Amino acid sequence: MAGKDVETMKIASKVWKNGELINWDDARIHVMSHVVNYGSSVFEGIRCYRTSQGSAVFRLPEHMQRLLNSAKIYRMETPYTREQLCDATVELIADSELDECYIRPLIVRGLDEDKPAFGVNPFPNPVDAYIATWQWGKYLGDEALENGIDVCVSSWTRITSNSLPTMAKAGANYMNSQLIKMEALLGGFSEGIALDDRGMVSEGSGENLFLVNGGRLITPPLGASILPGITRDSVIQIARELGIEVVETTIQRGALYLADELFFSGTAAEITPIRSVDRITVGPGKRGPITERIQEEFFKVIRAERPAPFGADWLTYINAEEKKTASA
Numbered sequence: 610m611a612g613k614d615v616e617t618m619k620i621a622s623k624v625w626k627n628g629e630l631i632n633w634d635d636a637r638i639h640v641m642s643h644v645v646n647y648g649s650s651v652f653e654g655i656r657c658y659r660t661s662q663g664s665a666v667f668r669l670p671e672h673m674q675r676l677l678n679s680a681k682i683y684r685m686e687t688p689y690t691r692e693q694l695c696d697a698t699v700e701l702i703a704d705s706e707l708d709e710c711y712i713r714p715l716i717v718r719g720l721d722e723d724k725p726a727f728g729v730n731p732f733p734n735p736v737d738a739y740i741a742t743w744q745w746g747k748y749l750g751d752e753a754l755e756n757g758i759d760v761c762v763s764s765w766t767r768i769t770s771n772s773l774p775t776m777a778k779a780g781a782n783y784m785n786s787q788l789i790k791m792e793a794l795l796g797g798f799s800e801g802i803a804l805d806d807r808g809m810v811s812e813g814s815g816e817n818l819f820l821v822n823g824g825r826l827i828t829p830p831l832g833a834s835i836l837p838g839i840t841r842d843s844v845i846q847i848a849r850e851l852g853i854e855v856v857e858t859t860i861q862r863g864a865l866y867l868a869d870e871l872f873f874s875g876t877a878a879e880i881t882p883i884r885s886v887d888r889i890t891v892g893p894g895k896r897g898p899i900t901e902r903i904q905e906e907f908f909k910v911i912r913a914e915r916p917a918p919f920g921a922d923w924l925t926y927i928n929a930e931e932k933k934t935a936s937a
């Protein structure tokens with residue numbers, strides 16, 4: 610069924626909630642839900658792309674596994690398995706008639722209106738699972754993928770993993786991301802890069818970060834308070850297959866200014882080159898050759914124009930039958 614059209618954004622008319630498709634307009638929660646008061650949500654961001662063999666979701670099982678991992682850390686018990694959440698996503702997209710979309714699964718602590726509980730203790734509150742989807746263009750702008758963006762180093766420190774675990778993609782983590790993003794935007798930058806509590810480079814407000822130096826790809830390790838990004842992993846695997854050496858190591862702020870190339874990776878941002886940091890030009894001030902090469906391979910993989918590296922299967926087709934017929 611066709612969904613809502615809000616300005617230029619198409620939104621699916623249904624939302625998957627606890628095993629059922631409900632109307633978008635009914636996907637509401639009470640203002641006194643635990644999640645509204647205390648930030649108790651975990652979520653995902655996934656993209657579905659149009660390919661010559663039909664629409665396909667990029668690394669759907671890996672995203673749903675990360676969702677369940679995030680829920681496990683926060684002791685949010687959900688009856689849904691990874692496979693059920695993947696199937697629900699396919700069902701929702703098939704119903705929506707969107708052929709390219711962004712998918713937002715969410716697990717939240719809600720409110721039991723018959724037995725309300727308003728304290729910090731999350732245990733009395735029900736755990737609800739949702740999946741919504743809409744058409745979403747280029748997160749950092751259409752120009753960004755080609756020309757690169759201007760970023761700053763944030764004055765905000767990235768959350769430390771012993772206060773809010775950065776392996777979890779939790780709603781509350783994004784209060785920190787919002788501070789980083791707002792400061793960057795108000796300073797005239799597209800995005801901010803946060804340093805961790807030791808002053809080492811961590812990540813953007815919603816992206817992982819890569820440097821290119823002397824032909825090698827360098828990225829902060831998981832210990833630098835980063836989200837284990839699925840695009841980050843995809844970049845690492847694509848680079849390794851191309852024979853580009855990848856090093857996960859701590860990076861000091863100064864190295865950002867001296868890098869040959871710099872780029873962000875993320876589901877929303879895809880692979881976005883960075884042309885300056887704190888108004889210091891990075892390399893030649895435009896997308897560099899290694900960034901371009903990796904971007905090219907990444908876009909080929911997501912559009913099914915080449916297989917994923919090392920024989921992996923990264924695409925879940927919405928209409929598997931259509932895919933089989935096309936490749937027959």
Ligand code: PMP
Binds near residue numbers: 654812813835840841
């Ligand atoms: N770091 C943060 C803080 C993010 O929000 C995201 C986006 N999910 C990423 C990194 C990139 O992760 P992924 O490639 O899995 O989208």
